[in-house]
Amino acid sequence: MLGAALLAVAGFAVTVPPQAQAAVGLHTSGGRILEANGQPFVMRGVNHPHVWFTGRTNSFADVKALGANTVRVVLGTGKRWGPSTDTADVIALCKQHRMICVLEVHDTTGYGEEGAAASLDEAVDYWITQKSALVGQENHVVINIGNEPIGNVNAAQWTDATANAIRKMRTNGFQHLLMVDGPNWGQDWQYVMRDNAQTILDADGRRNTVLSIHMYAVFNTASSIIDYLNRFQANNWPLVIGEFGWQFASNEVDHETILAEAQARGLGYLGWSWSGNTDPILDMATDFDPNRLTTWGQRIFNGPNGIKATAKEATIYSGTQPTSTTTTTTPPTTTTTTPGGGPTCTATYTVVNQWQGGFQGEVRVTAGTSAIRSWTVTWTHADGQAVTNAWNATVTSNGSTVTARNMSYNGNLAAGGSTTFGFTASSRGTNSTPTASCTVS
Known part of the structure; x- marks a missing residue:
């Protein structure tokens, strides 16, 4: 104390x-x-x-x-x-x-x-x-x-x-x-x-x-x-x-x-x-x-x-200390452009570690050619995965669709700048990589 x-x-x-x-x-x-x-x-x-x-x-x-x-x-x-x-x-x-x-x-x-x-x-x-x-x-x-x-x-x-x-x-x-x-x-x-x-x-x-x-x-x-x-x-x-x-x-x-x-x-x-x-x-x-x-x-x-x-x-x-495995494949990213050619962002979803019944993911958000003030990332899990904990973003789920929004301290990104957020999730065995979409919110 x-x-x-x-x-x-x-x-x-x-x-x-x-x-x-x-x-x-x-x-x-x-x-x-x-x-x-x-x-x-x-x-x-x-x-x-x-x-x-x-x-x-x-x-x-x-x-x-x-x-x-x-x-x-x-x-x-x-x-x-x-x-x-x-x-x-x-x-x-x-x-x-x-x-x-x-x-x-x-x-x-x-x-x-x-x-x-x-x-x-x-x-x-x-x-x-x-x-x-x-x-x-x-x-x-x-x-x-x-x-x-x-x-x-x-x-x-x-x-x-x-x-x-x-x-x-x-x-x-x-x-x-x-x-x-x-x-x-x-x-x-x-x-x-x-x-x-x-x-x-x-x-x-x-x-x-x-x-x-x-x-x-x-x-x-x-x-x-x-x-x-x-x-x-x-x-x-x-x-x-x-x-x-x-x-x-x-x-x-x-x-x-x-x-x-x-x-x-x-x-x-x-x-x-x-x-x-x-x-x-x-x-x-x-x-x-x-x-x-x-x-x-x-x-x-x-x-x-x-x-x-x-x-x-x-x-x-837990009695079942999982062996960490790293996924090196970079999944596809999606860039969403705001109307009128305004600021854009991309999101890259990566599985960092996985084990029986769960995994750790990371998403990198990168601003386009203009600075951005806030961002929202969405993706849809296809295999019953469910986010259990997250950091550096506010993450919510609606069924299989996951939405992540920036925190107060990491929404402002300079042109070409990036930030990451992470999460852990449960999985049922198959853990296919979804395509993440980023929008400037």
Whole structure:
């Protein structure tokens, strides 16, 4: 969580990055998180304050029963909290309850401003002590190196500290998907993470790091949330909303926009927090009791764009991990010209991966010789396919006909410019490629 809130409330040179090594387990690609088999994975879950409530192991089963596919687990190095020496047990609980496990060191919260905080370098030292429990768990575990690792004092130090921590993790043999939190107690209100995101991603020789923003009072308007997310999306920088809370006052976080935008963009989110906050207004469950959900708990689990409505379990737990196959045939495209020779667009439909009972598709929309401001793509499935999830477009279905419309951030395309949106769908075996039609709307 916003760490303080838990405590209070709780020359000229061009550097060419090294070639990325092959991904192991959970990994990033094209701004998204994928499983080892290439299936997109979107986090839908909560934070659990394990280090302060180590006996509340029933919480793993409880949040899973409410629909979560991910749990972010608070651990300690021993400098401020812990030490957490039960990492193997925590991972086993995540796996037993079929959730992806995001493990985070909380001692780093507010470093540089909070005198007792651990540095990111010290956090890496902790992860090294836990390496035997972590190696081999790359399909199931994301390592969040340190929670909110820099406060508001000299937030610029975050860039070097984070890049060095990533390099140290890789030098010590960790192949996991790494997650890094922004400075300013996670909220990045000085935009250090936003403006140095590429530097951080390039520091990872495995190209396997996801950035994490924590959204609280700084993100109390729709415009502030949308603008921040747009910057990452435009650059294909992988991002998750690693923490956010409930709008219990008008100047607090706009959780409704966070939920809606995360769903529309295919972004993962992890709400703060299950229970145990000093200020119980941030609790989702009263006294860790899943039968006594608070207003916040009811909203995030059972409301629109909430966990129950949008979470999909990681395929690693399905028992039928599909083998990814890539279709290289480019299907035909259709260009629709608006009356009077106005702006046009084309759409290219591609099957990216497929497996028994389903597939992942991608559509590239390209503007013609004139700029366009919005677009609509349609196609008709011939073999009973049905879209189950989509990102970077609003997708609706009417029988076998699918319609996709641009989001607010990707409708404007310069002449010859393009954008892509993706989706997953079920199939009945045959998966013929339809012709997609694009119109300027």
